[in-house]
Amino acid sequence: MSRPSILISGASIAGPTAASWLAAAGWDVTVVERFDHLRDEGQNVDVRGTGREVLRRMGLEDDIRSHHTRETGMAFVDEDGSTYASFPAGAGDSDGSPTAELEVLRGQLARVLYDHSASSSQYVFGDHITALHDDGHGVDVEFDQAPVRRFDAVVVAEGSRSRTRRLLFPDTGVHELGLFAAYLTIPRAEDDDRQWRIHVGGNGRLVHLRPDNVGTTRAMLSLKTDIRGLDRLDRDTVVGVLRATYGDLEWETPRILAALDDAPLYTDQIAQIRLPTWHSGRVALLGDAAWCAGPFGTGTTSALAGAYVLAGELGATPDDIPAAFTRYEQILRPQTDRAQTFVPHHGHPRVEWRRKVMRQNLRLIGGPIGRAVSRVVPLVTPPPVNSIELPDYSPSALTQP
């Protein structure tokens, strides 16, 4: 009997994780990635709760830990760099600290997951899906470059701005959160410490610096704004907008703005994806393409957990793909729906009195008294990363990849 075949579109976090588990369950797996290489951009992402448990079940936790950015916590700083509130890194899988116990650069995590799946799955870089024809028994897939191929199932793990999703759900609800972020990698300065330092600049502006494990420093400029489309501007224009917007701020802002000419730069208009269903027939969405909640500490974890559950359910009933997709969605929803409510709406104060209130609150909970109290009662709400029980697929359907 021939093996069931599956196409996964997108080689970042969710795609390669699903590929590993599906190949281990006996599926013939092809992964197509639009870029002609594995993308190693991106900054620090946290792996928590169910996501960390998936890495553990894959035998990859120690490998990922060896790529830890060694961030020791988060500190809020004034114009002169002095700290007024600080939050040490978490000490377990799932506590509420803004810095998780396990922080890793997105590109390094993607590389480990790719390496783990590359020998058991076929990767095709530099191509993408242009049409899907699901006749109820299989899916004929048209590509931009390759000839048409037929698969038993297709998984779309293309991130929040997925184009293939439009073929399935043309009316997808992209819910803009009114936040724009520019991420850049800048030369490390001698006094850059190992904390995630944030300066709340007012008028909806935050300036961030974070340590990495490759000898550079990660900077982020985040902005609350009603203007849409900043992420679609060309690089020179976006650099001009950032300089005009942040030019009056102090602390390390001038250094970051000066680095903009040469730094690797990635911008994102932050949005959530809200869909009534994630699948249609034999095609399913996975990861940010299905349920993006925004960059608030749950995206990578839910991508790992979702890939594991999707593969587990397909492995359990390869003969009834739509039923497996339905169960996958039922299991995951409680976590991803809660993740969408975990949005720091007041984190980018636009008016001065709100900035002052935020500073006072942070001083209270991130100062000595707050830290003492939080040893007894948590003062910071943890991201919802443990809202589901991960099924154990190992004995009946899947073995460890």
Ligand SMILES: Cc1cc2nc3c(=O)[nH]c(=O)nc-3n(C[C@H](O)[C@H](O)[C@H](O)COP(=O)(O)OP(=O)(O)OC[C@H]3O[C@@H](n4cnc5c(N)ncnc54)[C@H](O)[C@@H]3O)c2cc1C
């Ligand atoms: C380059 C990059 C940098 C990122 N940086 C950060 C960061 O700094 N902080 C943070 O919190 N999150 C970041 N993210 C998002 C983070 O990876 C996700 O929130 C989360 O891990 C979920 O991953 P995912 O696999 O579902 O989607 P994503 O990580 O978004 O990956 C989607 C993948 O699909 C590919 N793709 C897109 N369209 C197509 C297509 N039509 N055909 C084939 N392939 C396609 C993309 O190139 C990408 O490799 C970044 C993502 C990317 C791609």
